[in-house]
Amino acid sequence: MIKIDRDKCIGCGVCVDVCPVDALSLDDDEKAVVDEGLCTSCGMCISPCPTDAIETKLMAQKADTSDYSGVWVFGETIDGELSPVVPQLLGKGKELASEFGDELATAIVGSDVKEAARASGSFGAEKAYVIEGEEFEQYNTLFYSSALAQLIKEFKPRVLLFGATHLGRDLAPYVAGQLGLGLTADCTELSIQEMDGEKLLLQTRPALGGNVMADIVCPNTRPQMATVRPNVFSPPEGLDNGDPEIVEREAKIDPDISTVKILERLEEGEAGASVEEADVIVAGGRGVGSKENFQLLEDLADTLGGVVGCSRPIVEDGWIPKSQQVGQSGKTVSPKLYIACGISGAIQHLVGIRDSDTIIAINKDPDAPIFELADLSLVGDLHEVIPKLLERLRGENGS
Amino acid sequence: MDFLVFVKQVPDTNDVEVDEESGTIIREGVESILNPFDEYALNLAIRLKEETDEEVEITAISMGPPQAKEALRKCLAIGADRAILLSDKAFAGADTWATSCTLFKAVEKLGGADLYFTGQEATDGNTAQVGPEMASNLNISPITYVEEVLDFDPDEGTISVRKETDQGYMKVQGKLPLVLSCMTPPDFEPRIPGVKEIMAAKKKPMETWGSEELEGSSDQFGLEGSESQVISTYPPSSKGPGEKFEGTPEEEATKILQRLESEGFLDD
Numbered sequence: 001m002i003k004i005d006r007d008k009c010i011g012c013g014v015c016v017d018v019c020p021v022d023a024l025s026l027d028d029d030e031k032a033v034v035d036e037g038l039c040t041s042c043g044m045c046i047s048p049c050p051t052d053a054i055e056t057k058l059m060a061q062k063a064d065t066s067d068y069s070g071v072w073v074f075g076e077t078i079d080g081e082l083s084p085v086v087p088q089l090l091g092k093g094k095e096l097a098s099e100f101g102d103e104l105a106t107a108i109v110g111s112d113v114k115e116a117a118r119a120s121g122s123f124g125a126e127k128a129y130v131i132e133g134e135e136f137e138q139y140n141t142l143f144y145s146s147a148l149a150q151l152i153k154e155f156k157p158r159v160l161l162f163g164a165t166h167l168g169r170d171l172a173p174y175v176a177g178q179l180g181l182g183l184t185a186d187c188t189e190l191s192i193q194e195m196d197g198e199k200l201l202l203q204t205r206p207a208l209g210g211n212v213m214a215d216i217v218c219p220n221t222r223p224q225m226a227t228v229r230p231n232v233f234s235p236p237e238g239l240d241n242g243d244p245e246i247v248e249r250e251a252k253i254d255p256d257i258s259t260v261k262i263l264e265r266l267e268e269g270e271a272g273a274s275v276e277e278a279d280v281i282v283a284g285g286r287g288v289g290s291k292e293n294f295q296l297l298e299d300l301a302d303t304l305g306g307v308v309g310c311s312r313p314i315v316e317d318g319w320i321p322k323s324q325q326v327g328q329s330g331k332t333v334s335p336k337l338y339i340a341c342g343i344s345g346a347i348q349h350l351v352g353i354r355d356s357d358t359i360i361a362i363n364k365d366p367d368a369p370i371f372e373l374a375d376l377s378l379v380g381d382l383h384e385v386i387p388k389l390l391e392r393l394r395g396e397n398g399s
Numbered sequence: 400m401d402f403l404v405f406v407k408q409v410p411d412t413n414d415v416e417v418d419e420e421s422g423t424i425i426r427e428g429v430e431s432i433l434n435p436f437d438e439y440a441l442n443l444a445i446r447l448k449e450e451t452d453e454e455v456e457i458t459a460i461s462m463g464p465p466q467a468k469e470a471l472r473k474c475l476a477i478g479a480d481r482a483i484l485l486s487d488k489a490f491a492g493a494d495t496w497a498t499s500c501t502l503f504k505a506v507e508k509l510g511g512a513d514l515y516f517t518g519q520e521a522t523d524g525n526t527a528q529v530g531p532e533m534a535s536n537l538n539i540s541p542i543t544y545v546e547e548v549l550d551f552d553p554d555e556g557t558i559s560v561r562k563e564t565d566q567g568y569m570k571v572q573g574k575l576p577l578v579l580s581c582m583t584p585p586d587f588e589p590r591i592p593g594v595k596e597i598m599a600a601k602k603k604p605m606e607t608w609g610s611e612e613l614e615g616s617s618d619q620f621g622l623e624g625s626e627s628q629v630i631s632t633y634p635p636s637s638k639g640p641g642e643k644f645e646g647t648p649e650e651e652a653t654k655i656l657q658r659l660e661s662e663g664f665l666d667d
Contacts, residue, residue: 043538056538078566139564141531142540166565170543173495173528177535182496182626185526193630203627206635208410208523215631259574260540266561266568280664304664316585323567328525337664354635358662360655366645375641376658378651388652393665 002039002046006031008053015045015054020252021150040149041178042142044254065198068222071097072157074148075108075120075128076167082116084235084277085163089228090123091236092190093161099192100199102158105129106244109147111137117246124239129155133251139167142258145174147251152179154249157223159201161190164227172227182218183225188232188354193217200224210328210351231276231334232355275324280306280337281356283326284314285349287342287363287382291319296386297341303393309333311349327352341382345370362386400553401512402444402457404479405502405533406437408470409523433470436518438477438589440581443548444516445478445590453553456480458509462490462501468605475600476592483509487609492622495524499532501620504613506537513575514558519544519582530580542573543580 011030023038024045032053046054071093076083090104097104105127106120117128131147148171152160162168164186176183189204195217201224203216218224275281282301284294294308301308310320312327326333328348334355341362343349350373353359361374362382371377378385411430441459448455459474461467462485471482485505493501506512515537520527527543534541544563549570551558559572563582592600610620618624644654659665 041535041538046538056536083565141534145535166544166563169527170531170541173531174535174541176496176528177499177532180496180626182494183528184627185495185524185528202630207525207632209525210635212632213635214629216627216629218627221626258540259577260542261572263559263570263572265566266570304659318585322563322585337659337662351635358658359641360658362651371643372640376654377641377643378654379643379645380648380651384648385651385655388648389655392652392656 002034002041002043002054002056004032004034005053005055008051010051010053012050014048014050018044018048018254020044020254038153040146040153041180042146042149042253042257044257065220065222068156068158069100069102070105070155070157071100071102071159072105072107072129072161072223073120073125074160074162074168074171075106075113075116076163076165077108077110077113077116080110080112080116082119083163083165085165085168085228085230086120087123087235088230088233089161089163090120090125091239092228092233093159094124094236094239096159096190096192096201100158103127105157107148107151107157107160109136109144111135114246118243121241121244122239124236124241125244126241128244128246130246130248131251132248133253135251135253135255138262140258140260141170141174142260143251143253144171145178146253146257148175149178150252151249152223155247160223160225162225162227164229168227172225176225181221181223181225183227184216184218185227187226187228188213190226190228195219201226206328206351210347229332231332234334275307275309275326275333276331278307278333279335280304280339281309281326281333281335282306282339282341283309283311283343283353284320284341285311285343286313287344288314289342289383291317293383294319296383296390299390300339300386300393303390304337306335306337311343311346340370340374341386343370344368345373400451400453400455400514401509402448402455403506403509403512403515404437404441404444404457404459404474405515405517405529406441406459406461406470406474407434407518407521407523408432408461408463408467409434409521431466431469433473434518434521434523436520436522436581436583438473438518439583439587440516440518440579441474441477441479442587442590443545443579443581444514447514447548447551448478451551451553458483458512460485460502460505462486462493462498464491465607468607471605472600473592475603475605476596477590478596479603481603482605484605484607485609485613486607487620489610489617489620489623492625493620494625494627495526495528495532496626497619497621497624499529499536500624501613501615502529502533503536504615505608506533508608508613511537511576513556515576515578517578517580519580527580530578534578537576537578539576539578540573541578541580542571545579545581546584
C-alpha cells in the first residue's frame with residue numbers, strides 16, 4: 001500500500017498520470033487520494049512525486065473476509081506448458097474448493113499461455129484467469145507480481161496456492177509483500193480448520209530442518225496464500241472439466257518498473273534425468289565412497305528404469321550435479337521406489353523422501369537413521385550387495 | 400556505497416532434538432550459529448567491497464534476542480563495518496511479514512542502501528520469504544538463488560549474477576538498488592577470522608535498536624504484527640521402521656529381489 005502525506009502534497013497530479021491502475025485522483029482540496037481497492041502497490045508513483053509526498057505504507061490488509069471466495073492455483077508455465085506442480089495443486093485445490101463450496105481456478109501470467117490455461121481444465125479448473133503480454137515472456141518478479149496483484153484485487157480469491165519451485169518461492173513472497181498478506185512457505189499438507197465459525201486453510205509445513213511440523217493459519221488476510229512443495233500431492237484423476245471458462249484481463253504495467261533481466265542461460269555440467277519425475281530413484285550418499293563408485297548406482301538405476309539421486313554431501317564434493325540432490329535444500333521426491341545406498345539419513349534428507357511409496361536402504365551402520373523410515377533395511381556393504389543384485393537382475397531379465 | 404546484509408542467528412539444526420511428547424524443541428545444549436546462507440551473503444558483500452575502488456560501508460543487521468549479538472560479532476570479525484541488532488520483547492514471535500516490516504523500518508532509519516544481501520533462507524525456518532518481502536517493501540527488484548556475482552559495475556550501477564532457476568543456471572543483470580538472496584555454492588570456503596580480526600571487531604560499532612528507535616506501534620511488530628499464526632507444532636509422523644535384515648551380500652540381494660518382485664517392480 002502507499003500513503004500520501006497531505007502536508008507535502010502540492011496537488012500537481014503527476015502521480016495521477018503515472019498510476020497504471022487509475023487508483024489515484026485529486027480530491028476537492030487538490031490533494032492526491034488513493035483508492036485502496038484499486039492500488040496494487042506497484043510503487044510507480046513514488047519517485048515521480050516532486051515533493052516526496054508518497055511513501056510505502058506497510059500495513060497488512062485486514063480483509064472483509066466474506067467478500068472472498070474461490071480456490072486459485074498459480075499456473076506456473078515452462079515454455080508455455082503447465083509446470084508439473086500445477087496439476088498436483090489443482091488436485092488438492094479441488095478437495096479444498098469442494099469443502100469451501102468454492103470454484104477452482106487457475107491464474108496464469110505469461111506471453112503465450114492460452115493453451116496452458118485451457119489445459120488446466122483437464123485437471124479440474126473451472127475457470128482460468130489470464131493476463132497475457134509480450135512483457136511476460138521471461139519470468140520477471142515485478143511484472144508477474146503486479147499482474148497477479150491486479151487479478152487478486154479484482155476477483156478476490158479466498159485461497160491462492162503456488163508451487164514451491166524457485167519461481168514460486170520468488171514470486172509468492174513478493175506478492176505477499178505488495179498486498180500485505182500472510183504467506184506460508186513450503187507446505188506439505190493442506191486441509192481445512194474451522195475457527196470462530198469460519199473455515200480456514202490449515203497449512204502444514206516442516207520447520208527446523210524437518211525436526212518439527214507446524215500447523216499455520218492466516219485468519220485476517222485474503223487470499224490465504226501458501227507455497228507447496230512439488231510432488232507432495234498427486235495429479236488428480238477423473239477431474240477433466242474440458243475447457244475452463246477463460247477470463248482475460250489486460251496488463252496494467254509500466255515496463256520501466258523492472259530493473260532486472262535475464263542475459264543468458266549458463267551451462268551446467270551434464271544434467272541428469274529429472275529426479276522429480278522419476279518412478280525409481282537409486283540414491284547415493286557418502287557411503288558410496290567415490291565418484292567412480294556411482295557407476296554402480298547408475299547401472300542399478302538403468303536396470304530398474306530409474307535415475308540416480310544423491311544427498312547433499314555428494315553435491316558438495318562435486319560428484320553429482322546439484323539438480324540431482326534430494327532433500328530439504330534439494331528436490332522433494334515421491335517415486336514408487338527409492339533405494340538409498342550409503343545414505344545415513346540426516347533429517348534434511350528424510351524430509352525430501354518421506355512421500356516415496358517404497359524405501360529400501362542399504363547401510364553398513366545398523367543404527368543409521370534412514371532405517372527408521374525405510375520399508376526394507378539392509379545392514380551391509382553396498383559395494384558387495386549391489387553387484388550381487390545386479391547379477392541376479394540381469395540373469396532374470398535374460399531368462 | 401552502502402551495503403546492508405540481513406543475517407539471523409539460528410540453532411544448529413544438525414543437533415536439534417524434539418520432545419516426542421510435547422512436540423517442542425529441546426533448546427538446551429543446542430549451539431547457536433550464524434545462518435550459513437547469511438554467512439555466504441556477507442562473504443559476497445565483503446568480496447565486492449574488496450574488489451571495487453569505491454568506498455563501501457557494510458552494515459550487518461539482525462533481528463533477534465540479545466544473544467544474537469554473538470552472530471553479529473562474528474559478522475564484524477569476518478569483515479562487516481558495523482552491526483545493528485533489532486531487539487525488543489515486542490519483536491518476538493514475528494512471522495516473515497512482521498520480520499520484513501521490522502527490518503524495513505530499520506532500513507528507512509538508515510536511509511537505505513545501494514545493495515541488500517541476505518541468505519536464500521535460514522536453516523531454522525527455511526521459508527526463503529524475507530528477501531523478496533524486503534524487496535517488495537522497498538519497491539525494488541529481488542534476485543533470488545544468487546550463487547555468484549559475475550560482474551559489478553558501480554559506475555553504471557549494475558550487477559550481474561549467476562542464479563539458479565527451475566531450468567538451470569542463468570546470468571541475470573540488474574540495476575541497483577537490488578535485494579540479493581544468496582545461496583551457498585558447494586565449494587564455498589568460509590573466511591575464518593583470526594585473533595587480530597576478532598580483536599578488531601570489538602572496536603567496531605554495534606548498536607541495539609528497539610521498538611522506540613524504530614518508531615512503530617506494538618501491533619506492527621512480533622506476534623501481533625504477524626499475519627500467519629502457528630497454531631500447533633508436533634514431531635513429524637513416521638510410518639515407523641519396516642523390516643530390517645542383516646545377512647551375506649547374496650542373502651541381502653535375494654531379500655531386495657523378493658521385495659522388488661512382490662511389489663511389481665520387475666514386471667515389464
